[in-house]
Amino acid sequence: MPATFLGVRHHSPACARLAASVIERLRPAYVLVEGPSELNDRLGELLLGHELPIAVFSHYRDEQRTVASWSPFCEYSPEWVALTAGRAVGARLRFIDLPAWHPALAGRRNRYSDAEDRYLGAVARLCAKFAVDNVDSLWDRLFEVASPEGLPERLTAYFDLLRGESEVGEDDAAREQYMASWVRAAVADAGRKPVVVVTGGFHRPALQRLAVGESDGWPAVPSPPDGTSAESFLVPYSFKRLDAFTGYQSGMPSPEYYQRLWESGPDAAAAGLIEAVVTRLRRRGVPVSTADLVAAHALAAGLANLRGHPRPARADILDALAGALITDDLEQRLPWGTRGALRAGTHPAVVEMVAALSGDRTGRLHPDTPAPPLVHVVTTELASLGLDGDGLVRLDLGRDGHRSRVLHRLRVLDIPGFERQNGPCSGADPVSTEHWRLTVTELRLPLLIEAGAHGGTPADAAAAVLAERAAGAEVGELAEVLFDAVLCGVVELADQLTAELRTGVATASDLGALGRVLAVVLGLWRHGDLWRTDGSAALAGVLAAAVPRMLWLAEGVRGGPAPADPARIEAMVALRDTTRYAALDPAPVLATCRRISADPGAPPELRGAAFGLVWALSASAVNPARAIPGEPRTAGDWLAGLFALARAQVLTGTRGVLTVLDELVTGMGDEEFLIALPALRQAFAYFPPGERQQLAGALLARPAPPGTEGTPADPAAIESTVDSILHAEGLC
Structure with missing residues (x-):
């Protein structure tokens, strides 16, 4: 007896009802479903009695690629209904598609995405004919709210039209050949009993044609190549992850x-x-x-x-x-x-x-569902460390290092419910405590199961994720990965990343990125007693290699008036701190910065930062008042660099700087002041509120300019004037 082919749209209630009615009427020997054939030996696990939605999560890793994909099911998924209805009538159940790791599915994160871009032309004409906006409204109009009478014929006509106008790629052709071999084997084994085949409607016409002929026996399930990792697990799913409005490629929103x-x-x-x-x-x-x-x-x-x-x-x-x-x-x-x-x-x-x-429905797995080792390891470890509940946790990094490392591993794995509220943000941040907010959430289990693709323990999984982040990263990003690796206690990876940084800084071309390297590595070298990295010879080698490269890059930066680049300023801060604390020869640093500060072709914030570095590190006297640019377009940016590098010096010797700055601002016209104001505000943002108050007091204590004695400033009038000028210039 030939097979009965049901072409469906994934997650369609109309197609699910049709599948149930056909299976109940025919009571077939086999129900064949588009799905991962590697799961055929575990169908009992799939049908344990879960609360839907759930998904089959599959992952694969080799030296060239890492693949993760999902095959989701909800109560109205035709594939799920076919399985449950088939079991109810005593049919033998089989998934017949290639495994998720197979190259034919390599480009899909979701097996059941409809990939409707293959037949946009046909869909557009149908939408125009039925006066609907898109394929979702078209589908509802033709199938979901329409009469069930004649549904099989309408579905056949619809999918035949779409298939007839679409090109089939090699990947789909390989899948269809494989699925057809399952159909031929099932028909041969069933004898005179029916076989029902439930697949995406796009595949139905090809399967009807390819399934004709003699069977070569049951097809083998392909095995992953040697030296690779491939596994599948069930995970709870949610309607939010299933919704097309959140980016899911299911073909069915809402x-x-x-x-x-x-x-x-x-x-x-x-x-x-x-x-x-x-x-x-x-x-x-x-x-x-x-x-x-x-x-x-x-x-x-x-x-x-x-x-x-x-x-x-x-x-x-x-x-x-x-x-x-x-x-x-x-x-x-x-x-x-x-x-x-x-x-x-x-x-x-x-x-x-x-x-x-x-909707906000979330699935729940049956308690007997197998899970990857990571789930058990994390659950046990959190309980033993007292980190498995809700609430705020304060950690002293000197005392609670292991608890901190466990939480950082879960953070790196993107496991929900572990929010780090504060703590050291880079190696240069000498903070020895962390605060975390722990929240028990139903999203933890599915994402832990998915994170199990990276390793069986939190340390191994975090190392794998960080290694993926490091692959192809530029030096600034590599330094951030290094800091995460240190926080996670992934020692072997941290050593490897340090060696890569030592090589990478020699060819770095971005001053800001190299500054991030210096900040992270210097902090780990200085304050590494918290992470067992203090005084590391490997880290010292990175610092020694990075400083000459940074000097060369900084002296080569060109640029006229423009918004100050915070990354360049922070790079100069890192250079100052490295020179101060890493026992490096300051002479070449000071010489280069003196040249930059006097170079009119260098960006103003870099000139100000170079001047500030010399002021902060040089024993000789400097006069910042003479160096402040008189041009409104550059003064604020220059000051931003100065304040970031020499804030303490400005506070203890404010009279010269503030005198020149006050005279500069007082002498500006309205238009010049509006030009300079944003950069000036950005510059003074380098001072905390208390220090800004100190500066304001010093400024107010200065004698009033001639002709203005006894005329107090009216803040409201000044603000009104500024607002009127901004409106007149169309700036607000």
Whole structure:
């Protein structure tokens, strides 16, 4: 008996109902489902009795690539319904697609993404014919809210049209050949009993053609190559991860709507979701009256009738809610008219509507579900260290180093519920305490399972993630990875990264990036008693190699008036500290900085920073008042560099600097002052509030300029003048 092929759209309630009815009617010997064939020996695990949604998480790693993918299931997924309905009638169940690690699936993070860009032309013509905005509304119009009569024929016509106008790549062709070999084997083994095949509708026409002929026996499940790692585990999933509005490539947005459609039909789903949106808006403090609710119901029914829908569809509900509840002008097109994630600036009421139709359901695995070793190791370790509950945790890095390393490993792995609120942000930050906020969350388990792809222990997994970050990173990013590796206690990787930095600084071309290297490495070298890196010869070698390269780069920077570059300034701060604390010869540093500070072709913030470095480190007297530029366009940027490098010197010897600065600002016209003001504000931001007050006191203590005695400044008048000038110039 030939097989019965059901082409479906993934996560479609209409297709799920069809699959259930066909299987219940035919009571087949085999139910074959598009899914990872490597899981056929573990179907009992898949059907343990989980709370959906769940997903099969698969990962693969070799020397060239790392792949992670998901095969998600919810209650209305046709693949899931086919499995459960098949089991109920005693059918033998098989997944028939290639394993997730196979090169034919290498470009997919989600096995069940519909990849509808392959047939955009056909979809566009169908949308135009049925007067709908996109493929989601088209699908609802043709299948979800339409009469179930003639559904198989409509699905066949739809997918035949899409397949007929699409080119099939080598990857899809390989998958279809493999799936067809399973179909031939099942038909041969079933004899005169039926076989039902449930796959994405795009594949159905090819499978019908390829499945004809003699069977060569059951196909082998491909094994991953030697020396590679490939595993699959079940993970809890959530509707938020399943929703196309959050970027999921499922082909079906608004999973809560389709869940209700599956449970109670389109009329009840429409009514329930209108009320859910109104309830959600009221909880957010948005006033929604009973009249608004009635209007939304009436408008949804009217739109459905106008559009030829037998009952309100998803877009009818959303359009009705927008029409009834939003009175503001919308700056963006309503998001359900397109595909993809919400854009920044979306109207808050629209955000709440989309969230209500997305839902907040989260799956839960059966307690007997196997998990990767990492889950057990982390659970046990957190409990033994007293880090498995909710609350704030303060760690003394000298005493609680192991607890800190465990939390940092979980942070690097992006496990939710471990938020570091403060602590050392770089090696140069001499802070010896950390504060963490721990939160028990249902998202922890799925992401721990997924993190198990990187290793069986937190240290191994964190090392793998950091190694991936380090691959191809420039030196500044490499230094940040090094700091994370030290915080995580991943000693072997930290040693490797230190050696790579020692080589990389010799060819670094970005001054700011090299400055990040100096800041991190110097801090680890100076304050490494917290992390067992103090006095490291390898770190000292990085410092010794980086300083000459930084001097060469700094002297070669050219640039005229422009906003000050904070990265350059911070690089000079790191150079100052390295020269001061790393026992390096200061002579070449001071000589280079004197040249930079006197070079009119260098950017003003770099000139100011170079001057500040000399002032901070030189035993000889300097006169900063003579060096301040008199040009409004450059004075603020120059001061930013000076203040960042020589803040203490400015505070203890303010009279000369403030005198010149006061005279400079007082002599500016309105336009010149407006030009200089942003840079001046940025420059003085290098002083904490207390020090700014000290500077203000010193400035106010100065004698008033001739002709202004007894005329107190009026801050309100000054602010009003500035505002009027800004408005006149079109700047606000």
